[in-house]
Amino acid sequence: MxxxxxxxxxxxxxxxxxxxxxxxxxxxxxxxxxxxxxxxxxxxSFKPNTLIFEFPPRLITEGFSFEAYGAIFGDPEKIRFFINSYVVSGAVTIATLFVAILAAYAFSRYDFPFKKPLNVIIVTVQAVPPITLLVPYFGLVVTLGLFNTYPGLILTYMVFTLPYAIIMMTGYFNTIPRELDEAVRMDGAGSWTALWRILVPISVPGIVSVGVYTFMIAWNEYLFALTLTKTTDMRTVPIGIQLLMGQHSYEWNEMMAMSILGSIPVLVLFLFFQRFFIGGLTAGAVKS
CATH class of the missing domain: 1.20.5 (Single alpha-helices involved in coiled-coils or other helix-helix interfaces)
Structure with a gap:
């Protein structure tokens, strides 16, 4: 058995x-x-170029130094890259939020002619690959006399940041009861007051998430910054990193140092506003 x-x-x-x-x-x-x-x-970023590709690789070597960071902070041209990125990204973020809030309030609270076609257009623009619009926008920017200027970059970036911002803010405003607007109007105030005194303060998580996303897009953008600027004093950080690639040699340690410094603003924004960022991304998913 x-x-x-x-x-x-x-x-x-x-x-x-x-x-x-x-x-x-x-x-x-x-x-x-x-x-x-x-x-x-x-x-x-703390190594000399000769030790960048040593084998086996080591995180800390005998050649540890701040030479690459000193070369960046000691060069006004490289500092200018960061100033340009801050100016363009900050302006794009502020302008995008202002326009998106107004547009989202209209889409959320009012019925008007061509509302549905406009929604379709916004979604369609969001789905178009940016590289396909490079040549048309280059010709448009040159024709308008905005080539190699801040307004040229800012307006171009807003074309790609606004659709997402409007979609997200509309979804967020849709979660806020309309009774709040009506209560404000019963007290004698208008739509402008209802928007900026009631809806905007309530929508801070959504606004922060859209703002952080917009800043990230503008800060990291490379293709249009390369095409729509010509002089070194108008280049942004991504272009500045690329300019460290010389014809005969690459400044690898400076490239890594500038990449670290270029990552800090986005990292700081996310660390400080991650609670609002995550809440804002999910708030518009459910309509109350």
Whole structure:
């Protein structure tokens, strides 16, 4: 007579523990994979060029120095790259938020002719690949005399940031009860007061999430910044990094240092406003 041996089954709590350990290991592996390039970039910014590609690679070497950062902060031309990025990104963010708030309020609270076709156009513009519009916008900017100017970059960037901003803000305003607007009007105030005194303060999470996203798009944009500017004093940070690639040699440590410095504004914004950013992205998904 043969005896059958049964493999003992894990209890429910044991299975949950195994699942959690597997999940944590997976998250740890993903975080390591995502963080490795950033750590290498940070480490390389403190190395001389001769040690950038040493094998085996080391995070800290004997040649540790702040030479690359000193070269950036000591060069007015490189400082100008950051000033240009701050000016353009800040202006795009403020202008986009202002226009998007007004447009979203109209789409959310009013019925007007061609409302649905306008919504379709906004979504369509958002879906168009920016590279397909490069040549037409270059010709338009040159014709208007805005080539190699702040307004040329700002207006061009707004074409790509406004559709997303309007869609997100409209969804957020749709979650706010219309009774608030009506209560303000019953007190004798108009739509302008209802928008800026009631809806905007309530919509801070949505506004912050749209603002952070808009700033990120404008700060990291490369293609149009390269095409619509000509002189060094109008270049932005992404173009400044590319200019460190010389014909015969690359300044790898300065490129890595400028990349780290260029990542700080977006990182700081996300760290300070991540609670609003995450809440704003999900708030418009459900209409109350």
């Amino acid at each position: 043969t005896t059958v041996t049964r493999t003992p089954r894990l209890s429910r709590s044991s299975r949950r523990l195994v699942q959690r350990i597997g999940l944590l290991l997976g998250l740890l592996a993903g975080a390591t994979f995502a963080a490795a390039p950033v750590l290498w970039m940070l480490s390389s």
